[in-house]
Amino acid sequence: MLYWLMKYILLGPLLRLIFRPQVEGLHHVPDTGPVILASNHLSFSDSIFTPLIIKRKVTFIAKAEYFAGKGIKGWLTKMFFVAAGTIPVDRSGGRAARAALDTQLRVLRAGGIAGIYPEGTRSPDGRLYRGKTGVARLALESGAPVVPMVMLNADEIQPPGKLIPKIKPVRIRFGAPLDFSRYAGMAGDRFVERAVTDEIMYELMELSGREYVDMYAQKVKSQQTAEPAKAEPIAA
Template identity: 55%
Template sequence: MTGVLYEVVHRIIPPVARTLWRPTVEGLERVPGTGPVILASNHRSFVDSIVIPCVVPRKVVFLAKSDYFTGTGLKGAAQRAWFEGLGMLPVDRDDTKAALASLDTALDVLGRGEAFGIYPEGTRSRDGRLYRGRTGVAHLALTAGCPVVPVGLLGTEDIQPVGSNRPRLADVTVRFGEPLDFAGRFDGVPSGRARREVTDEIMAAIQELTGQEQAGAYNDRPVDA
């Protein structure tokens, strides 16, 4: 059923979104057309997980708050169909064990040869700066042995600013960087150090695409996020 929902929603939403927002897309040819790949992006807005799948011609799976999948009644069913139709999978961000299990979910996605989208910052930047990346992205890249395509989003915070419930028209740019391949580069390197170095390299590539000021710290998720 989820596959059917995705096919239906994906035929409708991307064309409409591209018509409304008319995003500027750069470097799309750098995204492999097949095979497992991680799209690692900065995070500016709730709509980031909609914008990226709307411009990439292949399915991109993101994780989303489990709350979006548990609503009741007609509204809950519609919301659940919307997120499933966009290819998103639920994760309980308030449950540490579930959050760790989400990495296994991501590896399953990559193991099927699909594209997985992730925000190494962990949560949205509320001040426009680029925060330090968490090493889950490196764990995925090193374990799956797949390339990482850095993604730079600009302007999505103007579509739906933090605290806003309604999207608006705004100029959006999506930039895809050169794929980063870490296969064999960290053989024999302690795993913790390898994950940190891989993550820092990914974040540096994202910063080069966006030009954001680096915060130099982790972005802690607000209680109401």
């Protein structure tokens, strides 16, 4: 109830008015039945923009910490995720990946739309990074089609680390559904899951026009964090 109130009465109309979504290929999203939306991930606001332009409810998952913030900022963050249909998942334990997968499987088995970012984290520089195989496992275990979608300029609207977004139309593009029924019963085969994931990432690369990097985004972020700051030369 709160989701629909936020989407259609409170937050949704305001965001559509401000960011005037420009959408290509929305007809590729089926009107009924389970669907996996696999998207690149450029900005914190990606999970907010996507539900604005799809009539059906789209369910993403996010760290439970996003729902536990304090003060006005914490409340606003929580409301944004509620408006986006996001489900909090405890990702601190060793079973975090399985818990996230099971959550999305329940959505699909109920005939819903599960949103997922195969890269696993936001791109550090706008490029498209190697996908994690969770999206393949989700597709193979559920049998649901995968609709590739790309955020084309969300990183321009709200760059990483920026709290206040720029006001400009958000551009989103959808591709034709991908059917992986030829791999039915092969969930758990790491070679098959890698092949499925790479096929999805190739479609995201084609749709977005972004450079593809065959590394995990999280590894790149970790390397950037670990790099020591260059020492300033000492003046003579």
